Amino acid sequence: MQNKKFAVFIMVHGRPEKVLTYDTIRRCGYTGKIYLVADNLDSTSCIYKDKYKDEVLVFDKYDAAYKYDSGDNSGDLRSTMFAANTIFDLAEQMGVEYFYIMCDDYYEFDYMFKDEIKGMKLCKNLDKIFDLTIDFYKSTNALSVAFAQTGDFIGGIDNGKGVYRFSKRKAMNSFLCSTKRRFNFLGRMNEDVTTYVNLGTRGGLFLTIPVFAVNQKDTQQVKKGLTEMYLDNGTYIKSMFSVIYNPSCVRVAMLRANHLRIHHSISWKNTTPMIIDEKYKKQNHV
Numbered sequence: 001m002q003n004k005k006f007a008v009f010i011m012v013h014g015r016p017e018k019v020l021t022y023d024t025i026r027r028c029g030y031t032g033k034i035y036l037v038a039d040n041l042d043s044t045s046c047i048y049k050d051k052y053k054d055e056v057l058v059f060d061k062y063d064a065a066y067k068y069d070s071g072d073n074s075g076d077l078r079s080t081m082f083a084a085n086t087i088f089d090l091a092e093q094m095g096v097e098y099f100y101i102m103c104d105d106y107y108e109f110d111y112m113f114k115d116e117i118k119g120m121k122l123c124k125n126l127d128k129i130f131d132l133t134i135d136f137y138k139s140t141n142a143l144s145v146a147f148a149q150t151g152d153f154i155g156g157i158d159n160g161k162g163v164y165r166f167s168k169r170k171a172m173n174s175f176l177c178s179t180k181r182r183f184n185f186l187g188r189m190n191e192d193v194t195t196y197v198n199l200g201t202r203g204g205l206f207l208t209i210p211v212f213a214v215n216q217k218d219t220q221q222v223k224k225g226l227t228e229m230y231l232d233n234g235t236y237i238k239s240m241f242s243v244i245y246n247p248s249c250v251r252v253a254m255l256r257a258n259h260l261r262i263h264h265s266i267s268w269k270n271t272t273p274m275i276i277d278e279k280y281k282k283q284n285h286v
Contacts (some may be wrong), residue, residue: 002131005097007033009090011083012104016047020217021106028109030126036104037083037090039064057094059086071187071194071241081191084175085184092179098134101175108215110150114157120150120213129212137176142205143183144196146171148213169272170196171206174214187241193264194242197250200272239264246271 008030010021022034036052038045039061048056064082084101091099109123123129137145149172172192177183183204187194196206242250242264249270255263 001030001032001127003098003134005095006099006130006134007035007091007094007096008100008102009035009037009087010102010104011080011087012036012038012048013042014044015104016044016051019052019104021102021104022052024106024108025126028123028126029128030130032127032130033094033096035090035094037087039083041077057090059083059090068184069186071244074188076188079188079191081185081188084191088177088179088182091177097180098137098176098178100130101177102214103173103216105217106174106214107217108150109147110213110215112148112150112153112157112211112213120153123212133176133209136209137178140205140207142207143177143181143199144171145176145207145209147174148208148210149173150213150215152208152210152213168208168266168268169200169206170208172196172208173216186245189238190241190264193250193266194245197242197246197266197271201246201249203273236262 008025010019012019019036022036025034034055036048036056038048038056038058040058041061042048045056045058049058059082061077061082064086065077068082068085070079070081080103087099087101091097109126109129111121111123113119113121133145133147170193175192183195183199185191185195186198196204200206236252239252239262243252249267251265251267252262253265255261
């Protein structure tokens with residue numbers, strides 16, 4: 001790593017026997033700092049400590065719940081939102097300026113080639129990818145930059161015109177952030193969507209890099225973590241959190257993938273500011 005003030009923060013809870021992301025980023029060539037972020041309500045946090053030593057940071061979840069808007073009054077604290085927001089403070093404490101916020105269930109980082117022969121290839125030089133992504137991030141005023149998710153490419157990598165089909169201002173699941181560009185994640189569930197939509201309506205810039213992707217375990221297929229919450233509440237409530245924060249541009253709809261399921265649907269023309277080309281400016285006529 002060229003940037004010594006960079007680290008990866010992995011949010012963990014209840015799965016100390018296997019932190020997939022930790023092993024994956026090492027296997028893919030990352031040599032820098034890693035911190036596992038656990039909460040003080042996790043009965044397994046001591047096991048994380050025993051296994052990962054000083055790489056484990058434990059935060060007060062009740063304190064975080066007091067500070068950050070969960071979007072409901074259920075009192076349910078099962079959420080990554082509290083950890084994600086607290087990581088900005090932890091990064092400052094650890095002398096880190098740039099950092100990735102990640103979940104604990106990634107098992108691959110892949111290059112996504114438009115060339116059908118190359119296709120999807122496993123990354124083995126993640127240090128270089130992080131350095132390049134930080135350089136790109138510095139060159140923009142984006143609040144956060146995310147890697148794509150392999151699920152984004154279902155149905156083909158482009159839109160039939162030979163270009164990547166990413167034009168939306170979104171960031172999901174993995175977030176490159178800076179302590180100098182702080183923002184708050186919003187809502188107990190679906191906080192990534194709610195955040196990039198809500199802040200996007202106010203000019204906050206979130207971007208996805210389409211040429212590189214995170215591959216993770218399917219939602220609700222991995223035991224513990226937040227799986228129990230999703231099974232308890234269903235994806236309807238999860239999606240409704242984004243509607244509550246952004247009723248002018250988000251609705252609940254049916255997602256047609258391998259099977260029908262409820263999902264959020266975003267109207268992008270009602271979401272992010274549209275910049276009109278200078279050529280359409282009215283000319284002053286004398």
